[in-house]
Amino acid sequence: MNKTVKITINGEIFEQSVPIRLLLSDFIREVAGLTGTHISCTYEGVCGACTVQLDGAAVKSCLMLATQADGHEVTTVEGLAKDGKLSPLQQAFNDHHALQCGFCTPGILMNMDEFLKKHPNPSDDEIRTGLIGNLCRCTGYAHIVDAVRDAAKRTR
């Protein structure tokens, strides 16, 4: 019923025997203790709050078993800032007031961080479409779009 998995999260290796049914999101939150990855829709995988990067691709960690990530690299929101400095995307979120309660924010950052690598010069429509997998209840999305657009500019 248990399997030993070895998952690299933000560069740190976590090797642990876990129940096979343990979700990756729970592994990240409870085994690795990285609680920036959030759970909102609980089972469907439609809210995007649990989005992390698996080998660089934005995925919903609640729709995976931890064992599926065995041998892979996971990046969570805790891995975005380097040397205590916010990434350009994180800084743009602060500058544009792109978060209110902040619950959806880590998932949005992990999705948009990958999005910007693929779309360095996105249109507003592309940003909005790119955000479909992340529900936000507070902001009405406009400031998030502003922040992503600005982050693209800062990164280019």
Next chain:
Amino acid sequence: MYPAIIEDYVRPTSVDEALKAAGKYEAGEAMFLAGGQSLMQAVKSRLVRPRCVIDLQALKELKGVSAGGGGIRIGAMTRYVEIMSDPNLKTAYGALADAAEHVGDRQVRNRGTIGGSLCWNYVAACMPAANLAVGSSMELLSATGKKRAVMVDDFIKGPLETARADDEVLLAVTLPAAPAKAGSAYKKWGVVTDALPVIGVAVYLELDGGGAIAKARLAVGGLATGPKRAKGAEAALAGKKAGDPGLAAALDKAASEIETQSDHWADSTYRKNLIRTLGADVLASAFARAAGK
């Protein structure tokens, strides 16, 4: 909202190994896990309770789109994000790229696979309807080593049912080499953007030298009973050119021959209207693609 106990997890590195792993269990007890974007919902809500999960992620031979003389082969583990941007799926089989591009969201497309979607065959999924229109074929391999090809029309059964046996793995979705003037398109409408469709319509057209439809396949998704082809409409489309008023009549035919349900998203008559309006849009796209525009 957590999975029931799962006894074993295996990650085979060959298809044979995958089939052997499945063979250790009674039918239905072991489940192949592709991208998991549907199956994991079902596992978490305990709609299904696999004793063993066979994770197909390491099967490299099931990944990627390749085109050769005989047509196009899409590995069952090819993700939506790869399908939506593949250069081989722009014209004749553009419906598959359209569908892939609007499945769920970026995160789903980063993980979800064409094979997973077809084998799960959720009623409102986009991939089954788009495949019905383009007339793809499913390449299946059984534990006994028997390989068979099943046309999508025969593969797609009722909701959550397919012709795949429990001891078979879907290897690939194959498409014949397309004639010169062929185009297809898919479009859906849901209450919110890129949601599971209230109605989705896919059409595949082959045009003759004069630009008239030589062959058409039209499929509708978002139906309570799963995706269906509108064969009366397909017949009515034959011989029509872009802009022909007869196209609307063919779509009326589709709307009348397809049985639509009423539910809290839309009533039956509105669904029929969506078949007409989405149908007009996909016909226009398919004509343009077939004409190389």
Next chain:
Amino acid sequence: MTTKTGTNWVGAKYNRKEDHRLLTGKGRYLADLSMPGALHLVFVRSEQAHARIKKIDVSAAKKLPGVVTVLTGEDIKNKIKPMPQPVVQPALVAKYPRHWPLAVGKVKFHGEPIAVVVARDKYVAEDAAELIQAEYDPLPYIGDPEKALADKSNRVHEEWDDNIIFEMTFTGGADDASRAKNDAEVERIFKSADVVVRQRFRTHRCGMTPMETRGALMSWDDSDGLIAHVTTQRPHIDRLALSDILDIPAEKVRVIAPRDQGGGFGVKAPFYREPILVAYLARELKRPIRWVESRQEHLMAVSQERDQIHDIEIAASKDGKLLAMRNRGIADCGDGCEGVYWGFLMPFLGSVELPNAYDWPIGDVKLKVAVTNKSALSPARAFGELPTRFAMERAIDLVAKKCGMEPADFRRKNLVAHLPHTSITGEYFDSGDFLKVWDNLMAQVDLKGFRREQEAARKQGRYLGIGFGLGVELSGVASELLVPMESQPGYGAATVRVDPRAKVIVFEGDAPQGQGHETTVAQAVAGAFGIHPSDIVVTTGDTGTTPFGSGTIGARAGSYFISAAVMACAELKQKISRFMIHDLKIENATQDDFEFADGEIVYKKNSNIRKTFREMVERIIMAPINMPAGESGGLEHTAFFEAAKPMICFNADCAKVEVDIRTGQFKILNWTTSEDVGQIINPQIVEGQMQGAVIQGLSNTLFEQFIYDENGQQLTADFENYKLANAADVPDIKVTHAPTPCPYTPLGSRGIGEGRPSSVPGTITNAVCDALSPFGIEIAELPLRPNQIWQLIQNAKKKAAD
């Protein structure tokens, strides 16, 4: 990025202080908190809407390894006092249904908790919950509020003699005779009026469903009592309620709302049944208990609001002056079992706010609220008034059209022109300038140009429309209204503590969930003391350390809480000034003669006389000798701000749409607002509140809907079925301002944001109907879905053809 200069922090763009931790994954939400040895609690919820409980078999669940305890209603009914308890019962005359945290005897809605499982592991807790078997004798489902009001034989609460939880007349005075006279006068006006409009409007069940669900983590200690971390907007109220219900002395209950909460919007304001059980079990088992609600539970049990029907009648003169209004409201409040609100307070306030900002000579407004076999309505931003605003803003368009006037012109003509004003339902509007806000909106919107564009487009078969709506909203709730409405005080409270290193800690008893209080109050306090906002920290939501507050509700912060903080600062500044006069031996100075700026305290009459803020606070706190007569050391003050009368803010919306008549689908071309938020403290936060509120209003109007089938089964308990707007579904909102500072708050600020979604459904529906005016389509029912619009177009075409 800080763009302010000098020390004028109030009104400056200042990046939120909360953000760094939230952007780096270091937020501490309820589910992120842990206690060693915490057990996991899950609820088993009723699968039936209305049924007698025959038997609940928990034996298999109890036997499962890892399960610590399993309880049903029978196990707790003699151990936990039933609700209602006075602390969470309003002073309004109503029936307050008796209930326990777990169903006793019968279940009253699909999703009512019937049992609870506590286990060492959350996965195992769910395994056990599955093993619990309930047997029921079904009872007839009561789902239609109008039928429920008339039905005395089939009752949700059998101890009552009907299904009416609350009814009220809001107009015509306090006694029957004056009301009868008022109603007769209204009837006389309707009989003689040039223009009369009658229409039924219905707003569906939908709500606010924050991204973070509810939860609790509680521990018990025999000497210290209960420590209860709860997702809540009202920690101090929860504390009193837990104390009363579980008979724990109040000094032994400490409620802590997590510093970070993932949205609330009203949903976390009630005193719910689930935390009672968590507290009870923490005490019984003497082990920490943790409950994190699933989304499915959340959508079944809470987050449902609106659900009102309004039969509205309006009389007007033919030159477009409103003469009278009559409304018969009906609300479906579900089972009503919910502390503080009881399902009916929202429709109650909705009816109070029905007149909106229009100047009504007279009206007759009545409301009846039915209980049904559904989840109790729980509050949602635009509390109770989203349905009444929809009804009123649509009705105003109908009257305007009947008078042959532009709806925009009609609105302006009938706005309350002079404040203060008391509405026909008794709502007090303290200050502001509605016409200024309206004229600012119209200056942004080229109405005449749009009409030309609309006409040209119609010739090409394109259907453009413009719609307006407006709303006067409460800026917090004064005690005058909150005491009768919720048996709670309305004042805002803040403790300001200056420390010897010249840092300032502000203690707030309310519990924000994303509104940015840490930033706005830091700006206000920084402005008062002339220091930097980064030197100010804010502690919220811990009843062990903060002054009493009724909660983060009803847009209170900008008007009440921040005002209290500013008052506390003023008090401390005066003390510091008295020490300045004393220490520097300044002749003839008063405590008001000092300016606090740039970290210094400067004597205004001679700027050479100055001290740094830090020097002075260190002296007062750490060196309390040689003091002015009668003074003590230390710098800390708690202030309470109360408004004599309720205060308001005001806004108006304009939307432009294009409808595709082939499908009934429409695109919002743009959305412009005009706001009176008084003195702005942080422009970005204000803008964020408005953007978010308008989109929430749109999401409610267009996408979200709770649906119960004919047997009371709730079909929409997940996000696949309860649809929230995503980023690709909604427009950017252009927010503009026409402020009038509030004369009753120290900064001139007005609390904003809570009521803001309410003008949205009327605005967007008016725009769609305007686009479809060639078809004569008038929509009166929400949600506003393409299916309905398309059907109305088909009906109109058919009618035209016949």
